[in-house]
Amino acid sequence: MKQVVNGVEVEMSDEEVIELEDVQSTINIPTIAAYQGAIQNLIDATAISKQFNDGVTLASYIGSTVDVWKDQATAFVAWRDNVWQYAYAELAKVQEGVRPQPTIADFLLELPEMLWP
Numbered sequence: 001m002k003q004v005v006n007g008v009e010v011e012m013s014d015e016e017v018i019e020l021e022d023v024q025s026t027i028n029i030p031t032i033a034a035y036q037g038a039i040q041n042l043i044d045a046t047a048i049s050k051q052f053n054d055g056v057t058l059a060s061y062i063g064s065t066v067d068v069w070k071d072q073a074t075a076f077v078a079w080r081d082n083v084w085q086y087a088y089a090e091l092a093k094v095q096e097g098v099r100p101q102p103t104i105a106d107f108l109l110e111l112p113e114m115l116w117p
Helices: 016-026 032-048 055-063 067-095 103-109
Strands: 002-005 008-011
Touching: 002 067, 008 016, 032 055, 032 103, 067 103
Parallel strands: none
Antiparallel strands: 002 008
Protein backbone atom coordinates (compact mmCIF):
# COMPACT_ATOMS: atom_id res chain seq x y z
CA MET A 1 0.00 0.00 0.00
CA LYS A 2 1.29 3.46 -0.85
CA GLN A 3 1.24 6.04 1.92
CA VAL A 4 2.24 9.72 1.80
CA VAL A 5 4.66 10.57 4.62
CA ASN A 6 5.82 14.18 4.89
CA GLY A 7 4.85 14.79 1.28
CA VAL A 8 6.67 11.69 -0.06
CA GLU A 9 4.84 8.65 -1.37
CA VAL A 10 6.17 5.50 0.32
CA GLU A 11 5.31 1.85 -0.22
CA MET A 12 4.23 0.36 3.13
CA SER A 13 2.61 -2.81 4.37
CA ASP A 14 -0.85 -2.60 5.92
CA GLU A 15 0.69 -3.16 9.36
CA GLU A 16 3.13 -0.29 8.85
CA VAL A 17 0.32 2.02 7.75
CA ILE A 18 -1.75 1.22 10.85
CA GLU A 19 1.28 1.76 13.09
CA LEU A 20 2.06 5.09 11.39
CA GLU A 21 -1.55 6.24 11.82
CA ASP A 22 -1.43 5.32 15.52
CA VAL A 23 1.77 7.33 16.01
CA GLN A 24 0.47 10.33 14.08
CA SER A 25 -2.75 10.39 16.09
CA THR A 26 -0.91 10.60 19.41
CA ILE A 27 1.90 13.06 18.63
CA ASN A 28 1.42 16.75 19.45
CA ILE A 29 -2.34 16.66 19.69
CA PRO A 30 -3.27 18.68 22.78
CA THR A 31 -6.25 17.52 24.78
CA ILE A 32 -9.00 19.79 26.10
CA ALA A 33 -7.43 19.38 29.54
CA ALA A 34 -4.10 20.65 28.16
CA TYR A 35 -5.79 23.78 26.79
CA GLN A 36 -7.67 24.26 30.09
CA GLY A 37 -4.46 23.99 32.09
CA ALA A 38 -2.62 26.48 29.89
CA ILE A 39 -5.52 28.92 30.03
CA GLN A 40 -5.76 28.63 33.80
CA ASN A 41 -2.01 29.24 34.06
CA LEU A 42 -2.45 32.40 31.98
CA ILE A 43 -5.31 33.56 34.20
CA ASP A 44 -3.30 32.96 37.37
CA ALA A 45 -0.19 34.62 35.91
CA THR A 46 -2.27 37.66 35.02
CA ALA A 47 -3.46 37.93 38.63
CA ILE A 48 0.06 37.40 39.94
CA SER A 49 1.24 40.27 37.74
CA LYS A 50 -0.81 42.53 40.02
CA GLN A 51 0.67 40.93 43.15
CA PHE A 52 -2.31 38.68 43.97
CA ASN A 53 -1.68 35.00 44.80
CA ASP A 54 -3.75 33.69 41.88
CA GLY A 55 -6.94 34.30 39.92
CA VAL A 56 -9.23 33.03 42.68
CA THR A 57 -7.66 35.43 45.16
CA LEU A 58 -7.98 38.40 42.83
CA ALA A 59 -11.60 37.54 42.01
CA SER A 60 -12.39 37.47 45.73
CA TYR A 61 -11.63 41.21 45.92
CA ILE A 62 -14.70 42.04 43.83
CA GLY A 63 -16.47 43.12 47.02
CA SER A 64 -13.47 44.94 48.48
CA THR A 65 -13.87 48.24 50.28
CA VAL A 66 -10.60 49.39 48.65
CA ASP A 67 -11.60 50.92 45.32
CA VAL A 68 -8.38 50.01 43.46
CA TRP A 69 -8.65 46.33 44.40
CA LYS A 70 -12.39 46.24 43.71
CA ASP A 71 -11.88 47.80 40.27
CA GLN A 72 -9.05 45.40 39.43
CA ALA A 73 -11.15 42.43 40.53
CA THR A 74 -14.19 43.59 38.56
CA ALA A 75 -12.14 44.02 35.37
CA PHE A 76 -10.33 40.73 35.97
CA VAL A 77 -13.53 38.70 36.48
CA ALA A 78 -15.05 40.16 33.30
CA TRP A 79 -11.87 39.35 31.37
CA ARG A 80 -11.64 35.83 32.85
CA ASP A 81 -15.25 35.14 31.83
CA ASN A 82 -14.58 36.40 28.29
CA VAL A 83 -11.48 34.20 28.06
CA TRP A 84 -13.35 31.05 29.04
CA GLN A 85 -16.36 31.84 26.82
CA TYR A 86 -14.08 32.37 23.83
CA ALA A 87 -11.97 29.31 24.59
CA TYR A 88 -14.88 26.91 24.95
CA ALA A 89 -16.62 28.27 21.84
CA GLU A 90 -13.47 27.93 19.72
CA LEU A 91 -12.55 24.51 21.08
CA ALA A 92 -16.08 23.33 20.28
CA LYS A 93 -15.44 24.44 16.68
CA VAL A 94 -12.30 22.30 16.66
CA GLN A 95 -14.21 19.29 17.98
CA GLU A 96 -16.93 19.83 15.33
CA GLY A 97 -14.31 20.05 12.58
CA VAL A 98 -15.24 23.66 11.77
CA ARG A 99 -11.72 24.97 12.39
CA PRO A 100 -8.29 23.34 12.52
CA GLN A 101 -6.84 22.56 15.91
CA PRO A 102 -4.32 25.25 16.91
CA THR A 103 -1.27 24.68 19.04
CA ILE A 104 -1.71 25.72 22.64
CA ALA A 105 0.75 28.60 22.17
CA ASP A 106 -1.15 29.91 19.15
CA PHE A 107 -4.48 29.50 20.92
CA LEU A 108 -3.31 31.53 23.92
CA LEU A 109 -2.47 34.39 21.54
CA GLU A 110 -6.08 34.41 20.33
CA LEU A 111 -7.54 34.99 23.77
CA PRO A 112 -8.96 38.39 24.74
CA GLU A 113 -6.44 40.82 26.18
CA MET A 114 -6.65 41.91 29.80
CA LEU A 115 -7.13 45.66 30.11
CA TRP A 116 -6.60 46.93 33.63
CA PRO A 117 -8.56 49.92 34.94
